[in-house]
Amino acid sequence: MGRVxxxxxxxxxxxxxxxxxxxxxPLLAFDVRSDRAAECARHGAVVADSVDDIADCDIVAxxxxxxxxxxxxxxxxxLLDRLPAGRLVVVHSTVLPATAERLGDRASGRxxxxxxxxxxxxxxxxxxxxxxxxxxxxxxxxxxxxxYLDAVADTVVHVGPPGAGAATKLANQLMMFAALAGxxxxxxxxxxxxxxxxxxxxxxxxxxxDSWVAREWGFFDRVAAAxxxxxxxxxxxxWSKDLWEIVAAARSARLSLPVAGLLSQTLADxxxxxxxxxxxxx
Numbered sequence: 415m416g417r418v419x420x421x422x423x424x425x426x427x428x429x430x431x432x433x434x435x436x437x438x439x440p441l442l443a444f445d446v447r448s449d450r451a452a453e454c455a456r457h458g459a460v461v462a463d464s465v466d467d468i469a470d471c472d473i474v475a476x477x478x479x480x481x482x483x484x485x486x487x488x489x490x491x492x493l494l495d496r497l498p499a500g501r502l503v504v505v506h507s508t509v510l511p512a513t514a515e516r517l518g519d520r521a522s523g524r525x526x527x528x529x530x531x532x533x534x535x536x537x538x539x540x541x542x543x544x545x546x547x548x549x550x551x552x553x554x555x556x557x558x559x560x561x562y563l564d565a566v567a568d569t570v571v572h573v574g575p576p577g578a579g580a581a582t583k584l585a586n587q588l589m590m591f592a593a594l595a596g597x598x599x600x601x602x603x604x605x606x607x608x609x610x611x612x613x614x615x616x617x618x619x620x621x622x623x624d625s626w627v628a629r630e631w632g633f634f635d636r637v638a639a640a641x642x643x644x645x646x647x648x649x650x651x652x653w654s655k656d657l658w659e660i661v662a663a664a665r666s667a668r669l670s671l672p673v674a675g676l677l678s679q680t681l682a683d684x685x686x687x688x689x690x691x692x693x694x695x696x
Contacts, residue, residue: 415439415561416502419468420475421487423450425640426506426533427477429541430566432457437543437565442468469496473562475504479650481513481659488517499525502559506547506566508532508584508656510663511577514550518576527555530576532583533567536633537640544568548586550579584663587656591677593627594634594653598684638689654682 415438420431423445434441435458443454444462451461465487468474474493476484484507488494494517497503503521505514505528514530521528530550539545547567549556556563556572563570573582600623604614615631618624627633634653641651648654657678664671 416472417442417470418473418475418562419444419462419471420477421445421465421468422477422479422483422507423447423454424477424479424644424646425537425637426540428454429537430475430477430506430533430545431459433541433543434565435459439562439565442471444468465493466496469493471501473502473504473559475506475562477506479646480507480655481509483507484509484513484517488520494520494524494526497524497526500527502527502529502555502562504529504531504559504562506531506533508587508652508659509580510659510666511580511584512663512666514580515575515577518550521576522552527551527558528576529555529559529563530579531559531563532579534583534586536637540566546571548573548579548582550574550576550582581663584656584660587652588660588671588674588677590627591653591657591681592673593625595677595681595684597625597627597631598688634685635689635692638685642689648682648686651682651685653685654678657681 417440418434419442421444423431423443431441431443431454441459442462443451443459444465445451455461462468476487478484484505503526518528518530528551531547533545533547535545543566545567546569547563549570549572573579601611601614615628618628657674660674661678664674
């Protein structure tokens, strides 16, 4: 069981860190916010004075907000150049497939194991180690990382080489956000005819309109509140950032995704408004 250097203690990073601590993994935690690092220390982590310290760990795991943050650590911060051959790097952040491909190539050239490993499930599942992890990596790197991956996720799907994990995560996000937008509109339609939100959600449980979004209604309101408490800017929240990444990935692949394009322009305002109104119509 190697020492984990985990950077990023936000909505997912903190519960993932606590899960690792509970499972007995030695953890060196880093976050740009000292209050988050101090909270993680109270749960048993050692706090890194700077991100440079995690270069001494056997496993480097990133749960930072976006491509820019990942690149700042692995490229600009030169972590990839400082880690000895044989070490493991896992990027849990939702990034562009091209970013994961590039980092995977760089890591491979340095003799490092690299896993493009975005996750899905939310903070509650992260705390239980019950996430789904979409792994883009070589077979060799997957096996090298197996113990760590099994500690943070109860479902690990090897979807291909680096870049495939990021692409699968963006596909998941598009499916989820399309369902979310449709559910918001469906509830508004029924409400206009005097049907309560609760009645609609009860009816669709056993109907063809059923979805994870409907069964977990309120999830995004809670996540938005957690982001508010953590002072996370709206452009870094999944219903904004991930949708723009989906559009960028589609453009790179020369694909037309009109649903994604519409959602990237509209969904963030709807999610935020619904959360602020406590679930009532905006």
